[in-house]
Amino acid sequence: MTSTLDTSPGPSERARVxxxxxxxxxxxxxxxxxxxxxxxxxxxxxxxxxxxAWAVAPAVPIAVTxxxxxxxxxxxxxxxxxxLCKSLAVGFVAAMMASIVAGLLGAAxxxxxxxxxxxxxxxxxxxxxxxxxxxxx
Amino acid sequence: xxxxxxxxxxxxxxxxxxxxxxLGVSRQTVNALETxxxxxxxxxxxxxxxxxxxxxxxxxxxxxxxxxxxRG
Numbered sequence: 752m753t754s755t756l757d758t759s760p761g762p763s764e765r766a767r768v769x770x771x772x773x774x775x776x777x778x779x780x781x782x783x784x785x786x787x788x789x790x791x792x793x794x795x796x797x798x799x800x801x802x803x804a805w806a807v808a809p810a811v812p813i814a815v816t817x818x819x820x821x822x823x824x825x826x827x828x829x830x831x832x833x834x835l836c837k838s839l840a841v842g843f844v845a846a847m848m849a850s851i852v853a854g855l856l857g858a859a860x861x862x863x864x865x866x867x868x869x870x871x872x873x874x875x876x877x878x879x880x881x882x883x884x885x886x887x888x
Numbered sequence: 889x890x891x892x893x894x895x896x897x898x899x900x901x902x903x904x905x906x907x908x909x910x911l912g913v914s915r916q917t918v919n920a921l922e923t924x925x926x927x928x929x930x931x932x933x934x935x936x937x938x939x940x941x942x943x944x945x946x947x948x949x950x951x952x953x954x955x956x957x958x959r960g
Binding site: 759762829831 | 926
């Protein structure tokens with residue numbers, strides 16, 4: 752129990768992480784459902800003015816996800832926030848690099864459908880990798 | 889910075905999780921403090937000192953590297 756190898760978090764930390772994981776997963780599931788509804792009933796290729804509302808509808812659960820993340824970060828301790836800022840900075844740099852490369856390719860006439868999602872993916876993936884590297888270092 | 893956190897914790901028979909709980913930080917943070925990967929802020933150092941009923945200097949001491957840049 753008192754071993755230096757004891758890696759069990761305390762009860763309040765466990766509860767905090769569990770609460771975060773649950774609400775995070777719920778918002779991601781909501782995002783998936785709204786996205787599916789948008790693709791099925793949104794008539795995104797049509798000309799109804801409602802298609803614009805359908806197109807941005809998935810952003811609502813993502814905004815809730817952002818709120819969940821912000822609340823989790825706000826309840827983090829000083830070391831966790833430092834680690835988060837470092838990994839976020841790496842993800843931000845990667846996303847900026849991706850957007851510069853995309854901009855240069857765009858200037859050369861290369862059109863990339865879903866470019867925003869690609870840049871988002873690069874930033875998020877790099878953030879995730881940087882978080883894992885910092886955690887195990 | 890060198891510290892005696894692990895020794896002090898083990899003297900009391902606390903796990904890292906228990907110390908984290910008492911300090912209001914994560915277990916990962918306690919581990920980072922004990923292994924010297926992270927130096928605490930002054931408020932956290934005071935909380936640690938209060939918890940172990942000692943002075944900050946009894947928990948932390950500067951390493952040679954820390955003193956290398958000292959001027960006086």
